Every structure is written in structure tokens, then in C-alpha cells.
Amino acid sequence: MTAADDHHVVIVGAGFGGLEAARNLAGAPVRITMIDQRNHHLFQPLLYQVATASLPTSEIAWPIRFLLRGYKNVTTLLGAVTGVDRANKQVLLEGEGPIGFDTLILATGARHAYFGHDEWEPYAPGVKTLEDATRIRRRILSAFEQAEWETNPARRAEWLTFVIIGAGPTGVELAGTIAELAHDTLRGDFRNVDTRSARVILVEAGPRILAGFTEDLSSYAERALERLGVEVRLGQPVSDCRADGIMLGEEFLPARTTLWAAGVAASPAAEWLEAPSDRAGRVRVEPDLTAPGRPDIFVIGDTAFVAGTDGKPVPGVAPAAKQQGLYVAGLIKARLQGKPAPPPFAYRNAGNLATIGKRAAIVDFGWIKLRGRLAWWIWGIAHIFFLIGLRNRLAVALNWLWIYVSGHRSARLITQRDPGSGSASR
């Protein structure tokens, strides 16, 4: 055992960034401890498909310790980190003693955020965890069940109105899939309601949907959504969310199901470090992804704010987090070997993808832009490729093929009742 073998790297968070760091450090002469408050890594880009009953939970999530079982220098612990004791170089945990580190990597991700309106959360839940997704799935499916009971036409229409706030990729994907669920999958399952009469309304404060894409791709996506029967409302900020609808400026829009896809905030890593942060709570890291003044603490993924080489902030997407995990692992290895530090982190944008329902998508690789059915196939193949593990790739591919061919969705289960939500969830 050399001295380097005693170098202890603690990674908090087994998302895309943390997992990539662990894997790339696994061969190095270090001990690694991976701590996450959940037992599973989640493939977040497909989480909206769980929320809309297209995929079961187990096909987009894997036990972290299973993913890391082959790396003998990695210990995985299920635990909730509550802070960082920087003076003593320790991570603080809920209900367990502290864990010391030589190098710390914080990759704790983000939650959806309501920017000063946390009271909206019960009425407009967001989708960041498996629990969020099954809760939203229950809400959507229960709304149709309520409509089947309802005899008052106005109230029935409220149950059949679905509002999605925020027209980024998640909001667009949710709106498109809910429209397909109502207008196609559920058609014929009910006797008292025609699910095709359901309204799906996508609300966006900005002037266009998918603002991260070029204008022509975003206007194509808007038309594709409208073909699916989604109403797109642009330039209308939400001023209130309630159980029975939302306020768009002065207009009240009655709806029993509202989903939030408008914003996220970083986990409290900036507070733990008392480090400067941006409006979304992300730690403003150095160009080498270390926390200011702390070369032994890295912050990566959705928890970090760093400008790309083009001056624009690195986006909060899975490929960026993975590149950062890889970069940090390389930097730590270089240090241990006494080699010079690598150049600052540079984000390579491999392309932007978004999907609209099960037959259309937009793809922007920079050198080529695609839209329509071909783009959808590229989107599907790319996502299946990045899914971890052969079995899940196969299972997800089968599921999609099934939905594509038959229009049925297998994961239409109402489970996990909210104790407090009353009759709506039964």
C-alpha cells in the first residue's frame, strides 16, 4: 500500500457527473466513497416517460452499487449529506458520523424551483425524481378517472384540462406525451367521457418554445405540438397556481392538473461551502471546476455554474455533467502523479435533441439540423444507446416499439396514494 492508496476521494451524488467521475477514478490509486441519498442512479432525460405511463420506473433507474460493483476501490453508501466541514475536511451526514476526505466532488444535482412561489408546489408538481414521476402519473391518470365520475360538464372539462408550465425540452415532452395519452392511448377505455376532448395547454413566459434551439426548429416543434392537439400559449407568465387552475396574468384558466417544468435550483452545495452562487443557487466554480479557494473541492453538473469557452454558461444537461466528471477524474489523477494541471474545462456541445410525441423530434448537431421522423429515430437511438446496461436498452426498446406499433402504454398504474390528497387520488 503506497501513500497514494490512502488518498480518499468522496463523491456526493451518483448522477451522470458523479458516476462518470467514480468510473474514471476507479483505476487510480485512491479509495473512493460514493454517497447518495437514493439507492439508484436515474436516467433523468427519460423521466417524463415514467410520468406519462410510457415506461415503468425500473427501466430508467439502476442500483448505484450495482453499477459500481466491479470497481473494488469504490464503496457505495446510502446516506443524506447535510453539510461540509471544510476546516476538518469532512462530509456531515444525517444520522451517521462524519466522513473525512482528501478530495471532495460535489455532484448533488438540482431540484425544480418556483422562484419565490414555493406555495405553488402542491398544485404544480415538477418532475425530478422517480417519486415525482409516479406522483405525476397518478395525478394524470386519476384526473381521467374523476372525469368519468363527473356529471357536471364544466367540472368534467376541468378534470380533462392539463396545463404544463414551461416550454423547455421537459415541458414540450410532457405536453406531447399527455396529448398522445389522451387522444390516442386512452381513447375507448372510458364510457362517460371522450378523452379526445381533453385539452393540453403548454404555457411559456418567453416568446417561443425550446428557446435553446434555433428559431426555425422551435417553430417546427410548435407546429408539431399543435398537430398533436396541444395548445401553445406564448409570452404569458403565470401569476398564480391553485388546485382548480392557474392565473395567466389577469386570465383564469380552469384546470385540475398542472405540471411544473419552468425552472430548477441547485441543491444546497453553495450553502455548505459558503461559496458564491448564481440566481439558481449554482456554485460559481473556477475554470478547473474547483470551489473558490478550495483546490480539494470540486463542484460539477447541475450544481455548478461555469462559463464555456464561448462565454455562454455550460448548460445543465447530462453530457455536460459527464464531461465534467471525466475532467475532474483526469485532473485528480494528474495531481496524484505529480503531472502539470490540465487546461481549464471546455464543454463540447455534441448536439441538442428534443422530442415531440412519438413521431417527431428536432436535432441540432451544429453542422446539421434535422426535424421530423428521422430526427425522432435519431433521438430514440441516442437515448437507448446512452441507457446503462444491455437489459435496460432492450427493455426500453421493446416498450417503445410496443407503444409505437400498438399505441398501448403498459405502465398505467395508479400507485402510492398521497395520504393528504383526498378523493382526487382515491
Next chain:
Amino acid sequence: MTAADDHHVVIVGAGFGGLEAARNLAGAPVRITMIDQRNHHLFQPLLYQVATASLPTSEIAWPIRFLLRGYKNVTTLLGAVTGVDRANKQVLLEGEGPIGFDTLILATGARHAYFGHDEWEPYAPGVKTLEDATRIRRRILSAFEQAEWETNPARRAEWLTFVIIGAGPTGVELAGTIAELAHDTLRGDFRNVDTRSARVILVEAGPRILAGFTEDLSSYAERALERLGVEVRLGQPVSDCRADGIMLGEEFLPARTTLWAAGVAASPAAEWLEAPSDRAGRVRVEPDLTAPGRPDIFVIGDTAFVAGTDGKPVPGVAPAAKQQGLYVAGLIKARLQGKPAPPPFAYRNAGNLATIGKRAAIVDFGWIKLRGRLAWWIWGIAHIFFLIGLRNRLAVALNWLWIYVSGHRSARLITQRDPGSGSASR
């Protein structure tokens, strides 16, 4: 519209019996309303596989209204029945108005029961619903996570001890699968504990396991369990269940995870009808499965107590419930056509199956008894055959093949935290 078209059959409960009744009445000149408090039909014989992380929830459950979508005279409603107004021939519902019936079929199933010790439930949960199964899955997986943290060897051993109370088919299946999970699937995933040291203890008050089978099959099953590393304790009734273990007579057995597979009680249909019932709360029905004195009210499945033609009670298994659903549908159709009533219900026992882990099973068809690997294949094929829907058959077959070949289990997700369960579930 004829008068017969106005005959309204209300079915409460979409388990095996209720669903079979609905399907066989679908062609008759009746209106049918199916009411269930859940939106899904559950393939209960495989529920223990969800509890032990072998199958995801969505592969053994299907939306009821999807299963009945093709039967245009069937309306499916999601609702909780709270009673029966026999004088006015109405079913009473939680939060909705009553629903009148001409003929009522109660097929409301059973829950696990503690026979006067309801205080044991939090410490020894049973497995009857999807929520039960995911809760138990979380407990089992969390116990290994706790053991990984624990430094005190005695407490670590408690986290690695799993007790199953009751050695009927469910108890045997749970014990065998947990032993495989610990000794095979999870091996190598942990750094501080050797999961092969986990103890799985099957406790039975009676003199042998699987008392419904012949003595030689049950002793074979006992040896098969012991080969999997399960400790079988016979003739030892449980006298107490606590958070940290159970009392077997005067002996205290420390264990952090205890599961209940010892008994069930019928749903409160007997109370709704003020009808005579047996010890397990089942309605003592007439030979034609009607409630005493009420030819318009049928009770079937786990909710009914009826003697078979051999004098022995009809067992609470899926084939019996299906045969009863079919029988009742035929009887109602005969009545509507003015035909004579069919002979009393007679149960045909098509065979008894139980599985012990992933390579052994016992099968008793009466004319032939089988055990070992061949019996396991028969068990697997029979269960896949009875799964509803092509897609689920394929998905379950793929899952099992994957576990069989690789030993990995894909559904190892800790979700749905208990709000009150503290650190054990994290």
C-alpha cells in the same frame, strides 16, 4: 332496448373472480358496472417477485379499464365501496352517490390478517397489494444498506437477518427468493458486509411447510429451501413481533426485517351484508354462491366460504375465483333467458404449484406429482401463460430469463419512503 338490456349487474372488485364474471357476462343483454378501489388488476401469484426485486410493478398489473375496453356494455369506475343498502338494492360509495343494482357480485378479495394482533403489522408487513410489495422491497434492500453502515457486529447481524412468518406458498416463495437475493444477486455489491452471511429464517407454527401438499413434496421443498440457505423452524408459533425481532415461544430471535405470510382475512363484505361468516370473515354462501336469502347477491373468490363437492372448503386461489366468476356469469345468463338454474358450484382442482427459488418447484396435478427443475419450468410456463396480455408475457419471460442466466435483478429500487420510518428507509 329490451327490458333485459336494463338489467344492471354491479361487480365490486376486479380480481380474478370479478374480471372473469365481467368477461363472461359481456355478451349478455345486461349493463355491467365494474367498481374497484384501484385502477389495476393485480396478478397476485407473482406479487412476491415484486417484493423481492425480481419483477417491476408494471409487469404484473394492468389497468382494469384497459382489460375491459372491448366490452362495450361494461363501465369501469374507480371508487371505494363502503357498504350495501340491501333494502334499496344499492351499493354505497365513498365520496360519490350510491349506485343501484339488479344483481350484485361481491368479489372484494382478502387482506393479510394478524388474528387479534394488529399491532404486529408495522413490524411484520404482509404482501397483498402493489404498495405492500414496493414497501417490502424497500425494507429488504434498505436492510442491506443499513448493514453496510453498521460497525457493531451484533447489530449488523440483526440487519442481515430476515424472518418470514408462515410457510404456505407465499412464505416459501419469499424465503427462497430473499435467500437468492442475499447469497447470489447482491454478492459483490457491498464492501463492508458479506451478503452471503445473511440469515433467512422461515417460521411455521404447524408441523411442516406447504401443508396443502403431500408430505413427500413438502419435505422435498424443505430440503430445497435448506439448500438455498434458508433455516426452517417448524412447530414454533410466534408470540410477539417487534421492531428488533420476534418471540418464538420464550425464545427471542433478533431480526430487523420480518415479513408476514401467515394468514388472510376476507374484506368486510360479510359486514355489509350482515351475513354469517367463518373465522376468516368469509361469507358462508349457498351452493350457488348467493348470499343467504339473497338470490340477487353473489359473493365469490377469497370473500366467500363454500364447501367443495368433497366436503373440503374451496381454497382461496386464483383458479377457484375464476371458476366462480364463470359459474356466476352462467347462472345470471340462465336466469335472464328463463332457463333452469345450473347445478351447484363444483370446484375442479386443476393442480397445485409452489416454487422454491429459481431452480426448484413442486407440482401436484393429482394424477402426477413432480418436483425439481422440470417442475420449475412447468411452474414458470403456467404462470407466463396465465399472465394477461402478450406484452407482459414477453416482458416477464425476458426478465426471468435474464435473472436465470445472469443472476441480476433489475427491479432493485428503493422508492416511496415511509414518512414515519426514520433512518431505516432513508
